[in-house]
Amino acid sequence: MSANAQPVAPVAPATKSAALLRTDGVSIQFGGLKALTDFRLSIQQGDLQGLIGPNGAGKSTAFNVLTGVYQPSQGEVFVSGTKVNGRKPHQINLLGVARTFQNIRLFRALTALDNVKVACRAQTALHQSRMGVGAKLANAAHNYADWWKALLLTPSFQREERRLTAQAEHLLEVMGLSHRRDEEARNLPYGEQRRLEIARALGSQPRVLLLDEPAAGMNTREKADLMVLIRKLRDDFKLGVLVIEHDMKLVMGICEQITVLDHGETIARGAPAEVRSDRKVIEAYLGDSYLESHGGAA
Numbered sequence: 612m613s614a615n616a617q618p619v620a621p622v623a624p625a626t627k628s629a630a631l632l633r634t635d636g637v638s639i640q641f642g643g644l645k646a647l648t649d650f651r652l653s654i655q656q657g658d659l660q661g662l663i664g665p666n667g668a669g670k671s672t673a674f675n676v677l678t679g680v681y682q683p684s685q686g687e688v689f690v691s692g693t694k695v696n697g698r699k700p701h702q703i704n705l706l707g708v709a710r711t712f713q714n715i716r717l718f719r720a721l722t723a724l725d726n727v728k729v730a731c732r733a734q735t736a737l738h739q740s741r742m743g744v745g746a747k748l749a750n751a752a753h754n755y756a757d758w759w760k761a762l763l764l765t766p767s768f769q770r771e772e773r774r775l776t777a778q779a780e781h782l783l784e785v786m787g788l789s790h791r792r793d794e795e796a797r798n799l800p801y802g803e804q805r806r807l808e809i810a811r812a813l814g815s816q817p818r819v820l821l822l823d824e825p826a827a828g829m830n831t832r833e834k835a836d837l838m839v840l841i842r843k844l845r846d847d848f849k850l851g852v853l854v855i856e857h858d859m860k861l862v863m864g865i866c867e868q869i870t871v872l873d874h875g876e877t878i879a880r881g882a883p884a885e886v887r888s889d890r891k892v893i894e895a896y897l898g899d900s901y902l903e904s905h906g907g908a909a
């Protein structure tokens with residue numbers, strides 16, 4: 612820490628058990644590169660937090676650690692109090708953490724509806740596979756029975772299909788995508804593909820939603836709509852939300868707490884007003900021009 616640096620605010624003082632997602636001193640290195648150092652975060656239900664910083668600061672790496680794509684070299688990650696170090700991404704998803712990606716990762720040749728249905732179905736299947744040996748056998752028998760049900764289009768198979776379709780249709784509606792229901796994902800405009808990714812993430816019925824640059828490539832109008840939508844999702848689905856975003860208007864406009872990374876280190880954390888007038892944040896990321904154009908004072 613430099614001589615004039617202020618200590619970073621501690622993570623929210625909420626009880627540990629209340630946190631939906633929490634990290635404790637997480638660090639990760641790639642060879643000699645420290646991509647993330649002593650990263651601390653705590654997300655509760657109802658939170659809408661931001662994670663910002665210059666290119667290469669470690670934001671996506673943080674998401675990858677939180678979702679089990681990368682294992683931390685040091686430190687611990689907890690989902691609703693359960694330590695998840697060593698768990699696979701789908702296991703962490705089952706515990707209630709869903710994400711979108713900086714580079715959209717849809718099933719491009721599937722329809723919008725099927726993209727969301729896949730996530731709804733995977734969630735159902737994952738719940739069925741929380742198992743002991745007895746449950747495993749029951750599950751295998753169940754899967755075998757399901758195979759026959761699917762082949763014969765039995766009433767119970769059709770009922771389950773209708774349930775998944777209704778669930779996926781509801782999520783498309785929430786995301787303003789009902790009119791794209793039967794279109795292939797690859798044919799949707801970019802902004803709608805981003806919203807479809809969010810619908811798909813919601814299909815896994817998460818408690819925490821991690822959005823990696825959700826507004827990238829959107830026009831001003833789409834960004835304004837997205838801001839309203841993210842807040843609504845947080846409230847209606849009772850989520851905790853963490854957003855990585857370079858669009859400062861969006862981040863400062865919706866987030867109640869913002870963590871700022873630079874070279875893997877947390878250089879600031881606080882409310883938007885505190886963060887945007889923090890000298891370290893201005894130097895590392897926002898630049899004096901941001902300060903001038905927004906009339907702030909360091």
Ligand SMILES: Nc1ncnc2c1ncn2[C@@H]1O[C@H](COP(=O)(O)OP(=O)(O)OP(=O)(O)O)[C@@H](O)[C@H]1O
Binds near residue numbers: 664665670671673
């Ligand atoms: N799998 C990896 N192997 C080696 N280096 C990596 C790997 N993943 C990330 N890095 C490095 O870690 C650092 C942080 O990268 P990261 O993608 O997390 O930054 P970021 O803040 O998300 O940047 P951006 O805003 O450009 O997306 C970068 O120097 C990057 O090159």
